Amino acid sequence: MSNRAPADPAASADNRQKLLEATMRRYQYRPDALIEVLHKAQELYGHLSLQLLASIARRLHLPPSRVYGVATFYHFFSLAPQGEHTCTVCLGTACYVKGAMEILTALEAETGLKAGHTSPDGRFSLLTARCLGACGIAPAVVLDGVVIGHADVEMLRARLHALLEETPVAS
């Protein structure tokens, strides 16, 4: 487990490949480590391109159909790049009961994006989650990885604008 390469994940593409290779080596290229490897690949590259999936298939000696099948089965894996900034509205029951749909509708109107989509300029993605387990502070929204509890539309609008520096999100 100590076989971890000491490098910055944000470094060059070459480096990312090395880090991914190190993860696969740590699991001894076992096919059952596929999901762990896909997690790492997405963490490094942001999304799973077909090319990346094909190379993972080769390294783990799995048919590409199997790798593609697994990558598309799970919600966590994204085959398309996500926006520079992301906003995820939790739609778990507690959040739903506390008005998460109103928040989502308002954000859709504000950004001109449908949930699950990314703006054409690639700057922003509006996403939803099934449940973040942050039910005690519902409704919860995640803005660029930071969980915001007791969220309300006005506050989110302000933070979104600050994030995108008052520039329009959608074309």
Added chain:
Amino acid sequence: MDLAELHATAERERARRKAIRVLCCTSSGCQASRSLELFHQLEAAVTATGQDEAVEVASVGCMGFCGQGPMVRVEPANLLFERVHPEQAAEIIAALAGQPCSVERGDPNHPFFARQVHVVRRNGGFIDPERIEEYIAAGGYQALYRVLHDCSPAEVIQEVTRSGLRGRGGAGYPTGLKWATVAKSPGERKFVVCNGDEGDPGAFMDRSILESDPHLVLEGMAIAAYAVGAHEGYIFVRGEYPLAIQRLNRAINQARKLGLLGSQIFETAFDFKVEIRVGAGAFVCGEETALIASIEGRRGQPRPRPPYPAEKGLWGFPTLINNVETFANIVPIIEQGADWYAAIGTAKSKGTKVFALTGKVRNTGLIEVPMGMTLREIVEDLGGGTPDGTPVKAVQTGGPSGGCIPARLFDTPVDYESLAAAGSIMGSGGMVVMDAHTSMVEIARFYMAFCMDESCGKCVPCRVGTVQMHHLLSKVAAGAATPADLEQLEQLCGLVRETSLCGLGQSAPNPVLSTLRYFREEYEALLRADAGASAHGEP
């Protein structure tokens, strides 16, 4: 590591502690309210006021009152502070020296706390989950030592069986019976799997246990492994719980370093190694055969049972799968005995259950109560009713597999059988309170949308049935449905329940059936005006 070293570690930890401990919750919920920043501010304030000798600030797990976070507790005075801003850190530290303090004070004797019985959550909010020494100082790993040295595997299973513990994942299968089945299944290898794929929306008990007291779960797993004859274990945790994964990883490494996991634990012949598997976002993986497929690196699709995983599980070997909370109950049972445990709860449901009390309720958070407490006590006494005094309409338990229980049945005791009789299930412990403003048709539609998205697509009744039921529910919600549609919806519910392959499909109709049973008038009020009212009453 032997017993003397374990005691010495505990002793060192107790000696290290300072007279006053300021405990700051750094679980996910409170972190979302800037509790990490608060933690650092508290530390800075202690140093700035020169109280380093007497006061220490510790990062601890969940105290339960998540809706009032971030929470800070001061020991031994048992002062509680709620909704603390990082800017108020200095004021709290000054208050320790007798200065006046305007920070919102919590009442440790509030029914929300006073009515709880902590078995699983006993260390939550008291120890730093990232330091194994604190767990050891709280008596940790002594149960494992005792089991390895003084008990045969059969004796351990007997103790768990006598305790009456039942699976906390929802179905309530007797834990001792499951262990006995795995123990007697032949196999060159056996596995112990901890199911931490807490997918029910509105539930966060397992997340909190893993974040607040990871060693309690690890020790429980090790005891289970010894009892059933396994040497390898997996903890399957949702990818949505990064902090739980991080703390578990750390806990595993610390335990391994001290020889409490790995080879020859406590210098016995018992080996047990644990690996984490991170879920990738599929509700169906909470189903045990789908979970196994996912650990094996495949699409998380269930397969028909039997054979049950206890006989043929991971890679075809006998596998014990228990929920996080089930494993967390093991150490207290071993420590204090089956009789002590069996004295808590009701005749058929023993012990306590952790619930995530959320929705339209004044006090939201995690509660651990003895089985058999009534819904009314939970919602009104602990929960404090709705925030604005609107009457409570119903409580939803069991997530997408459960149902809504109306306020008039709030004297129902919370145990496996009573909840099932009321048309819901115990489930993993989500409890969402709904008030008069919540439309029950919309709630049923919400859950059906969830099941429709999460259906793995393997069997037709679930894949097609959930889509059709969602379509009919949408039609009702839009005011376009006829009594015939409602009838068809009910028929479909029965069909999907009877013919689906796994629990996801079999229980998907529950939210519809329970709302139809108790709130049929809401459905009927939405039927197309020209269609006339249905003649059906409550079944």
